Amino acid sequence: EIVLTQSPGTLSLSPGERATLSCRASQSVSSSYLAWYQQKPGQAPRLLIYGASSRATGIPDRFSGSGSGTDFTLTISRLEPEDFAVYYCQQYGSSPSFGGGTKVEIK
Amino acid sequence: QVQLVQSGSELKKPGASVKVSCKASGYTFTSYAMNWVRQAPGQGLEWMGWINTNTGNPTYAQGFTGRFVFSLDTSVSTAYLQISSLKAEDTAVYYCARDFSWDGSGWYKYWGQGTLVTVSS
Numbered sequence: 001e002i003v004l005t006q007s008p009g010t011l012s013l014s015p016g017e018r019a020t021l022s023c024r025a026s027q028s029v030s031s032s033y034l035a036w037y038q039q040k041p042g043q044a045p046r047l048l049i050y051g052a053s054s055r056a057t058g059i060p061d062r063f064s065g066s067g068s069g070t071d072f073t074l075t076i077s078r079l080e081p082e083d084f085a086v087y088y089c090q091q092y093g094s095s096p097s098f099g100g101g102t103k104v105e106i107k
Numbered sequence: 108q109v110q111l112v113q114s115g116s117e118l119k120k121p122g123a124s125v126k127v128s129c130k131a132s133g134y135t136f137t138s139y140a141m142n143w144v145r146q147a148p149g150q151g152l153e154w155m156g157w158i159n160t161n162t163g164n165p166t167y168a169q170g171f172t173g174r175f176v177f178s179l180d181t182s183v184s185t186a187y188l189q190i191s192s193l194k195a196e197d198t199a200v201y202y203c204a205r206d207f208s209w210d211g212s213g214w215y216k217y218w219g220q221g222t223l224v225t226v227s228s
Contacts, residue, residue, distance in 0.1 A: 001169065035214040037152075044202055044218035045144075045152065056216060088152055092214055095168065096142070098152040 002027055002091050004099035012107040019076040021102045023089035028069045033093030036065055036074045039101075040085045048087075049074065079104070109133040111203055111219035118225045124191040127222045129203030136184035137161045140206035142215060143177060143188050147199040155201075157211040158186060166211060193226045200224075 003026040013019055023034070032052035037045035047056045049065035052072055062077040076083055084106050089099040114128040129141065143155040156167040158177040165177040176189045186203055200221040207213025 033212070037215075039152075044221055045204075045215075046218075047214060047216045050207070050214040090152075090154075090214070092212060096154045096157075096211075098144075098154060101151045 002097055004089055006099035006102045010103045012105050014107045015079050015081055017079050019104055021074040021087055023072040023099050025070040029091045030093040032068050034072050035090045037088045038085045109217045111217055113219040113222045116223040119193050120228055123193050125224055127188045127201050129186045129219050131184045140211040141186040142204045144202045144204055145199045195226050198226045
Protein backbone atom coordinates (compact mmCIF):
# COMPACT_ATOMS: atom_id res chain seq x y z
CA GLU A 1 0.00 0.00 0.00
CA ILE A 2 1.33 3.42 -0.99
CA VAL A 3 1.15 5.99 1.81
CA LEU A 4 0.94 9.63 0.78
CA THR A 5 2.19 12.31 3.17
CA GLN A 6 1.14 15.89 2.50
CA SER A 7 2.90 18.92 3.88
CA PRO A 8 2.42 21.33 5.39
CA GLY A 9 -0.75 20.44 7.24
CA THR A 10 -1.87 24.06 7.12
CA LEU A 11 -0.66 26.90 4.94
CA SER A 12 -1.55 30.45 6.00
CA LEU A 13 -1.28 32.86 3.09
CA SER A 14 -2.81 36.07 1.78
CA PRO A 15 -4.70 36.48 -1.49
CA GLY A 16 -2.27 37.08 -4.34
CA GLU A 17 0.49 34.99 -2.76
CA ARG A 18 1.93 31.79 -4.18
CA ALA A 19 1.03 28.47 -2.57
CA THR A 20 3.26 25.41 -2.80
CA LEU A 21 1.85 22.12 -1.54
CA SER A 22 3.86 18.92 -1.25
CA CYS A 23 2.84 15.27 -1.56
CA ARG A 24 5.39 12.57 -0.85
CA ALA A 25 4.77 8.88 -1.55
CA SER A 26 6.18 5.96 0.43
CA GLN A 27 7.13 4.27 -2.87
CA SER A 28 7.26 5.33 -6.48
CA VAL A 29 3.91 6.19 -8.05
CA SER A 30 3.71 4.33 -11.33
CA SER A 31 3.34 6.33 -14.53
CA SER A 32 2.79 9.51 -12.51
CA TYR A 33 -0.69 8.29 -11.61
CA LEU A 34 -1.19 11.17 -9.22
CA ALA A 35 -4.15 13.53 -8.91
CA TRP A 36 -4.95 16.61 -6.86
CA TYR A 37 -8.37 17.57 -5.53
CA GLN A 38 -9.78 20.67 -3.88
CA GLN A 39 -12.49 20.40 -1.26
CA LYS A 40 -14.51 23.17 0.32
CA PRO A 41 -16.68 22.70 3.44
CA GLY A 42 -19.86 20.79 2.74
CA GLN A 43 -18.87 20.01 -0.84
CA ALA A 44 -17.60 16.99 -2.70
CA PRO A 45 -13.96 17.05 -3.81
CA ARG A 46 -13.20 18.69 -7.16
CA LEU A 47 -10.57 17.29 -9.52
CA LEU A 48 -7.81 19.80 -10.30
CA ILE A 49 -4.89 17.81 -11.71
CA TYR A 50 -4.40 14.26 -13.02
CA GLY A 51 -1.36 12.50 -14.39
CA ALA A 52 0.70 14.66 -12.00
CA SER A 53 0.60 17.71 -14.28
CA SER A 54 -2.49 17.73 -16.52
CA ARG A 55 -5.15 20.26 -15.58
CA ALA A 56 -8.72 19.00 -15.56
CA THR A 57 -11.27 20.70 -17.80
CA GLY A 58 -12.23 24.15 -16.56
CA ILE A 59 -9.44 24.48 -14.00
CA PRO A 60 -7.72 27.90 -14.09
CA ASP A 61 -4.12 27.96 -15.23
CA ARG A 62 -2.96 29.38 -11.89
CA PHE A 63 -3.11 25.74 -10.73
CA SER A 64 -0.19 23.59 -11.81
CA GLY A 65 1.14 20.18 -10.84
CA SER A 66 4.62 18.77 -11.11
CA GLY A 67 6.78 15.90 -9.93
CA SER A 68 7.38 12.22 -10.50
CA GLY A 69 8.42 9.11 -8.62
CA THR A 70 7.81 9.87 -4.97
CA ASP A 71 7.71 13.68 -4.85
CA PHE A 72 4.88 15.79 -6.23
CA THR A 73 3.90 19.44 -5.93
CA LEU A 74 0.74 21.46 -6.46
CA THR A 75 1.38 25.14 -7.05
CA ILE A 76 -1.21 27.90 -7.01
CA SER A 77 0.55 30.86 -8.60
CA ARG A 78 -1.60 33.65 -7.16
CA LEU A 79 -4.22 32.80 -4.58
CA GLU A 80 -7.73 33.97 -5.29
CA PRO A 81 -10.32 34.21 -2.47
CA GLU A 82 -12.06 31.08 -3.76
CA ASP A 83 -8.85 29.02 -3.52
CA PHE A 84 -8.87 28.83 0.27
CA ALA A 85 -9.82 25.22 0.86
CA VAL A 86 -8.37 21.79 1.65
CA TYR A 87 -6.29 20.05 -1.00
CA TYR A 88 -5.73 16.30 -1.29
CA CYS A 89 -3.35 14.31 -3.42
CA GLN A 90 -4.29 10.82 -4.56
CA GLN A 91 -2.36 8.04 -6.24
CA TYR A 92 -4.53 5.88 -8.44
CA GLY A 93 -2.03 3.51 -9.98
CA SER A 94 -2.34 0.62 -7.57
CA SER A 95 -4.82 0.27 -4.74
CA PRO A 96 -5.63 3.99 -4.68
CA SER A 97 -4.97 6.12 -1.61
CA PHE A 98 -5.30 9.74 -0.56
CA GLY A 99 -2.96 11.97 1.36
CA GLY A 100 -4.06 13.52 4.63
CA GLY A 101 -4.70 16.93 3.08
CA THR A 102 -3.31 20.46 3.27
CA LYS A 103 -5.55 23.27 4.42
CA VAL A 104 -4.87 26.60 2.73
CA GLU A 105 -6.24 29.30 5.00
CA ILE A 106 -6.38 33.07 4.85
CA LYS A 107 -3.60 34.74 6.81
CA GLN B 108 -24.00 16.05 -18.52
CA VAL B 109 -22.64 13.46 -16.13
CA GLN B 110 -24.42 13.38 -12.77
CA LEU B 111 -24.16 11.16 -9.74
CA VAL B 112 -27.05 11.59 -7.33
CA GLN B 113 -26.85 9.88 -3.97
CA SER B 114 -29.57 8.99 -1.51
CA GLY B 115 -30.29 11.14 1.50
CA SER B 116 -28.85 11.24 5.00
CA GLU B 117 -29.40 8.28 7.28
CA LEU B 118 -29.58 7.98 11.07
CA LYS B 119 -29.07 4.44 12.27
CA LYS B 120 -28.61 2.65 15.56
CA PRO B 121 -25.51 0.58 16.28
CA GLY B 122 -25.87 -2.92 14.86
CA ALA B 123 -28.27 -1.88 12.11
CA SER B 124 -27.58 -1.85 8.37
CA VAL B 125 -27.72 0.90 5.79
CA LYS B 126 -27.77 0.95 2.00
CA VAL B 127 -26.60 4.06 0.15
CA SER B 128 -27.47 4.49 -3.51
CA CYS B 129 -25.67 6.39 -6.25
CA LYS B 130 -27.71 6.95 -9.42
CA ALA B 131 -25.70 7.81 -12.52
CA SER B 132 -26.87 9.65 -15.60
CA GLY B 133 -25.40 11.31 -18.67
CA TYR B 134 -23.09 8.47 -19.71
CA THR B 135 -22.99 4.72 -20.31
CA PHE B 136 -23.02 3.33 -16.77
CA THR B 137 -21.19 0.10 -17.58
CA SER B 138 -18.26 1.82 -19.27
CA TYR B 139 -16.65 3.28 -16.16
CA ALA B 140 -15.76 1.86 -12.76
CA MET B 141 -17.41 3.29 -9.67
CA ASN B 142 -15.48 4.04 -6.51
CA TRP B 143 -16.59 4.65 -2.93
CA VAL B 144 -14.81 7.13 -0.64
CA ARG B 145 -15.41 7.74 3.07
CA GLN B 146 -14.88 10.97 4.97
CA ALA B 147 -15.30 10.88 8.73
CA PRO B 148 -16.26 14.16 10.44
CA GLY B 149 -13.38 16.64 10.23
CA GLN B 150 -11.13 14.03 8.63
CA GLY B 151 -9.61 13.35 5.22
CA LEU B 152 -10.68 11.19 2.31
CA GLU B 153 -10.39 7.42 2.53
CA TRP B 154 -10.68 5.15 -0.50
CA MET B 155 -13.00 2.23 0.26
CA GLY B 156 -12.75 0.35 -3.02
CA TRP B 157 -14.36 0.10 -6.41
CA ILE B 158 -16.75 -1.99 -8.43
CA ASN B 159 -16.45 -3.07 -12.03
CA THR B 160 -19.77 -1.89 -13.46
CA ASN B 161 -19.47 -4.30 -16.37
CA THR B 162 -18.93 -7.51 -14.40
CA GLY B 163 -20.16 -6.46 -10.95
CA ASN B 164 -16.87 -7.59 -9.42
CA PRO B 165 -16.00 -5.51 -6.33
CA THR B 166 -12.56 -4.75 -4.93
CA TYR B 167 -12.32 -3.63 -1.32
CA ALA B 168 -9.56 -1.63 0.31
CA GLN B 169 -7.92 -2.82 3.50
CA GLY B 170 -10.22 -2.09 6.39
CA PHE B 171 -13.36 -2.35 4.30
CA THR B 172 -13.82 -6.08 4.04
CA GLY B 173 -16.56 -8.07 5.73
CA ARG B 174 -19.21 -5.48 6.64
CA PHE B 175 -19.08 -3.46 3.43
CA VAL B 176 -20.68 -4.59 0.19
CA PHE B 177 -20.71 -2.88 -3.20
CA SER B 178 -23.44 -3.84 -5.65
CA LEU B 179 -25.12 -2.64 -8.83
CA ASP B 180 -28.43 -2.46 -10.59
CA THR B 181 -27.39 -1.74 -14.15
CA SER B 182 -31.03 -1.56 -15.30
CA VAL B 183 -31.33 1.74 -13.42
CA SER B 184 -27.66 2.81 -13.63
CA THR B 185 -27.27 2.70 -9.87
CA ALA B 186 -24.45 1.62 -7.58
CA TYR B 187 -25.01 0.70 -3.97
CA LEU B 188 -22.97 0.62 -0.79
CA GLN B 189 -24.32 -1.51 2.02
CA ILE B 190 -22.83 -1.44 5.49
CA SER B 191 -23.93 -3.99 8.06
CA SER B 192 -23.44 -4.21 11.84
CA LEU B 193 -23.01 -0.45 12.00
CA LYS B 194 -20.68 1.04 14.60
CA ALA B 195 -20.33 4.60 15.85
CA GLU B 196 -17.05 4.89 13.96
CA ASP B 197 -18.91 4.32 10.67
CA THR B 198 -20.37 7.81 11.08
CA ALA B 199 -19.15 9.63 8.00
CA VAL B 200 -20.03 11.10 4.64
CA TYR B 201 -19.87 8.46 1.94
CA TYR B 202 -19.18 9.52 -1.65
CA CYS B 203 -19.47 7.64 -4.90
CA ALA B 204 -16.97 8.77 -7.52
CA ARG B 205 -16.86 7.75 -11.17
CA ASP B 206 -13.53 6.46 -12.34
CA PHE B 207 -11.96 7.78 -15.54
CA SER B 208 -11.26 4.18 -16.48
CA TRP B 209 -13.29 0.97 -16.64
CA ASP B 210 -10.76 -0.94 -14.55
CA GLY B 211 -10.49 1.20 -11.45
CA SER B 212 -7.14 2.69 -12.40
CA GLY B 213 -8.19 6.27 -13.14
CA TRP B 214 -8.86 9.56 -11.46
CA TYR B 215 -12.24 10.85 -10.31
CA LYS B 216 -13.72 13.82 -12.12
CA TYR B 217 -17.34 13.12 -11.18
CA TRP B 218 -18.51 12.76 -7.61
CA GLY B 219 -21.85 12.30 -5.93
CA GLN B 220 -22.96 14.94 -3.46
CA GLY B 221 -22.23 12.64 -0.54
CA THR B 222 -24.48 10.80 1.91
CA LEU B 223 -24.12 11.40 5.64
CA VAL B 224 -24.56 8.24 7.66
CA THR B 225 -24.85 8.85 11.39
CA VAL B 226 -24.67 5.92 13.79
CA SER B 227 -25.96 6.73 17.24
CA SER B 228 -28.07 5.11 19.91
